[in-house]
Amino acid sequence: MKGAQMKLSGRTILITGGSSGIGYEFATQLLARGNRVIVTGRNQAAMDKAKAQLPQLETIRSDVDDVAAIRALCDDLITRFPKLDTLINNAGIMRIIKLGEGIDLDELTDEVDINLNGTMRMTELLLPHLKRHRNGLIVNVSSGLAFVPMPISPAYSAAKAGVHAYTRCLRAQMADTALTVVELAPPLTETPLYQAEFSRRMNGQRGMPVVTLVKKAIAGIEAGKTEIRPGQANALKIASRIAPGLIFRALSRVT
Ligand SMILES: NC(=O)c1ccc[n+]([C@@H]2O[C@H](COP(=O)([O-])OP(=O)(O)OC[C@H]3O[C@@H](n4cnc5c(N)ncnc54)[C@H](OP(=O)(O)O)[C@@H]3O)[C@@H](O)[C@H]2O)c1
Numbered sequence: 001m002k003g004a005q006m007k008l009s010g011r012t013i014l015i016t017g018g019s020s021g022i023g024y025e026f027a028t029q030l031l032a033r034g035n036r037v038i039v040t041g042r043n044q045a046a047m048d049k050a051k052a053q054l055p056q057l058e059t060i061r062s063d064v065d066d067v068a069a070i071r072a073l074c075d076d077l078i079t080r081f082p083k084l085d086t087l088i089n090n091a092g093i094m095r096i097i098k099l100g101e102g103i104d105l106d107e108l109t110d111e112v113d114i115n116l117n118g119t120m121r122m123t124e125l126l127l128p129h130l131k132r133h134r135n136g137l138i139v140n141v142s143s144g145l146a147f148v149p150m151p152i153s154p155a156y157s158a159a160k161a162g163v164h165a166y167t168r169c170l171r172a173q174m175a176d177t178a179l180t181v182v183e184l185a186p187p188l189t190e191t192p193l194y195q196a197e198f199s200r201r202m203n204g205q206r207g208m209p210v211v212t213l214v215k216k217a218i219a220g221i222e223a224g225k226t227e228i229r230p231g232q233a234n235a236l237k238i239a240s241r242i243a244p245g246l247i248f249r250a251l252s253r254v255t
Helices: 021-032 044-053 067-080 110-131 154-173 192-201 210-222 232-242 244-252
Strands: 012-015 036-041 058-061 084-089 137-141 180-184
Touching: 012 021, 021 036, 021 044, 021 210, 036 044, 044 058, 058 067, 067 110, 084 110, 110 137, 110 154, 137 154, 137 210, 154 180, 180 210, 232 244
Parallel strands: 012 036, 012 084, 036 058, 084 137, 137 180
Antiparallel strands: none
16 A cells, blocks of 8 residues: 555655754654755755754755746756655745734735745646656645634645645545655644744743654654644644634634
């Protein structure tokens, strides 16, 4: 059965947004398992720092929100790394947005442009290549908020619900190919994204350690799971089914 023997070793893996947080921890653990790992990000200094920590890491500056740049990136990747068999669509941002208070229209949709459109475009560019591999793998990073929106982050919640829906469609369309499509829905996780602003808004609630999150993700992929919802992300999905009003009211209290 597809996914049942999914080994995360000996692969060539592209991680978008791999200079920090979950992407960087994926890079760390996947390099330690004997994979070749390439990461992208916008900030060269952050990638240089990652490279200094992990000298085997390949880093390429690229913004998933720049169509011309990702076209060039994917052409270059296929030429330089023809064994590329795994794409982890991880790059993402999350902001607090007060609706109706004058945010610039271009900025309003940044999470949709990066987290959702970036995922769909990177996938579209690399699908023909990944489908040719015997064990191709795409991992799309969504969120527990894909199942229940959090009103202070409307664009983020919309984008992650979109990643969830898109990933289900992609998996269904790839059903008769050798490609495995996995969704990783992290819970609150201790990364710069969470620690910067949201930790305070959530009364200092501790997120899952990023090392634990990535270990659970890798174990889930290797066990053949296609929707991995560690910790509270699973609770959010269940609550969205059995008590949708209650859980939405709870997330509406985060201000
Ligand atoms: N931490 C959590 O609690 C949590 C929970 C659920 C889901 N997630 C998801 O997990 C993923 C990783 O988040 P994180 O917590 O690890 O955040 P993080 O520490 O802020 O890391 C985000 C990474 O994405 C890169 N990035 C952002 N925009 C990009 C773009 N346009 N093009 C290319 N790279 C870009 C960043 O580098 P540059 O800024 O240099 O580009 C950085 O390497 C995101 O999709 C996030 O939504 C996180």
